[in-house]
Amino acid sequence: MDLLNSLAVAAAPTRLDPVELFFDADIVVQAVIVGLVLASVWVWAIIIGFTLRMGRSKSRSEAFEEEFWTHEDVDSVLDLKRRKDNPSARVAAAGIAEFRRSHKSGLKDPSAARSRVAQALEGQVAYEADTMANRLNFLATTGSVAPFVGLFGTVWGIMNSFFQIGMQQNSSLAVVAPGIAEALFATAVGLFAAIPAVIAYNRLSNKVNGYEAGLQRFADRVHAQISREMEAI
Template sequence: MTGPHLFLAAAVAPTRLDPIELFLQADIVVQLVIVGLVLASIWVWAIIFGFGVRMSRLRSKSAAFEDEFWSNSDVDGLLDARRRKDNPSARVAAAGIQEFRSSHKAGLKDPEAARARVAQAMDGQVALEADTLAKRLGFLATVGSVAPFVGLFGTVWGIMNSFFQIGLQQNSSLAVVAPGIAEALFATAIGLFAAIPAVIAYNRLSGKVNAFEAGLGLFADKVHAQISREMESV
């Protein structure tokens, strides 16, 4: 009888980890931690893909506007409200040109001060565009720094529950504590699963924002040089 029983036991023994089973058997606190981390991970990936699409669109629209700006004499038509919508380069150029026109209307008594105001207006708009983009990345930074500790909380709670089961059953065998420890470590794994992509994406996307800001700054410098030449000819 021993042989067949051993054969059946081996036949039904699990051969791999089952995350769903671990979740269903976990303590309610550990389950809440896992659900929160999974939702955070889903939102992280949504931000990654959404931000990538948005950055690609903004770069394309800004590059098209800049090419048209230098080849088109109808500046007012380029800078109307419709063209400035969701176009950072258009808003940067509009900030400088509007400041130039305001100074010109006042009489340009101090050209150097007017140049400084134009530069300040465009630099401020460049910074505003970069800050607006970077705000979307704040959640990635939060998840990247907090998720491992949230997962660790679930782990600590699960291990505490395992020790409670040892005291309740007065049995310290591995069979008693192993399920609780496995559930606890599963929470840590989910925390890392949420945090690692968030950290990598934050660093990579922050670099893209910085590069985009540098490109806007270069365009602003060119516009400022053109406005300075306009001031000299007035």
Template structure:
């Protein structure tokens, strides 16, 4: 058989592996927009994961060191410098309690019970503020984890609709006609899961870490409150 006939009889070699870039470039403009949005969400998710991990580790170390110094020193007001108040949550909590204690003891007639309530309220409010500030970006992780799969599914549905349109336009239901569109559509779902799964895992882990950190700050606030309460009994 002539060489030319052999070449014609031999089927063209198809792609041997998935090419994500090729799938993206060949996708419909709507599917491309969905993919870009999901990729950007995934990048921002990993940015939050890295920054949150570094920030919480730094805050926990600073708070632990400050609390050790706070309980070891006799002049606790001297440890509440402007620098410490700005950077360390434990220092801001202690400062809130001490400031309310000074206001209550310098107001003339002292009502110890009312002063205790005001001191506790001031520190509890500061604890809640510190926890809210630390958890500020976790809402994006929750939104990404719940929304990204549906956004990817929208891209999938659009891609499949486009494949059916190609079937009607070319009047052919062969695999060669529908396979590219379906592959592009399913790739959008894969990107949605790629963005959602780390976001869900990180949100659950970081939420638990914020709760533990808030509980630790609350225990510190309770100890400070107990110490200030004893000082009120002496006043």
């Protein structure tokens, strides 16, 4: 008997095995864990994709703005190709297009024309910021929902453990512990998905705010330049 106990102790796992916990879990808990893992993968894909996209947009915008203020031929700078992949170019194009429409119909009310140009610039800046922040909503949703989804898996697993106690009529720790461990694993996976999502959402939201502020400063300079040209007409 002592030999059997010694073999059982020797065969017992010495550390937690997430893979074994997953395969031993109830089907509902497994479904919760799979969903949370997929959400975590998508969270990291958004983080990496957003970081790369933000870096490209900022570098393109800075290069365009430098060229815009030093180039005499505005039309050649605002060609169609650059408008498609350059936020600052699209902002400038929106303001200049509104100015030209107002100038074409005659500047009967320069103040109203300036207001329309400002609205066009601000609208384009808001559009660029919203487009950049489009996928960040998933981070916020994952950060707030994932812990509760994991908790649902935990509650289900604990309910299943109590059911096993009733079926086996045995409340020993050996009967209860495996099911509870599997259930708590769902909560751990939920936190694993939620914590990076919350941190990334806060940091990337601040980056979007800074990005929008940079575009707004450029839009203000464009509006000032257009106002000076209106006064010279």
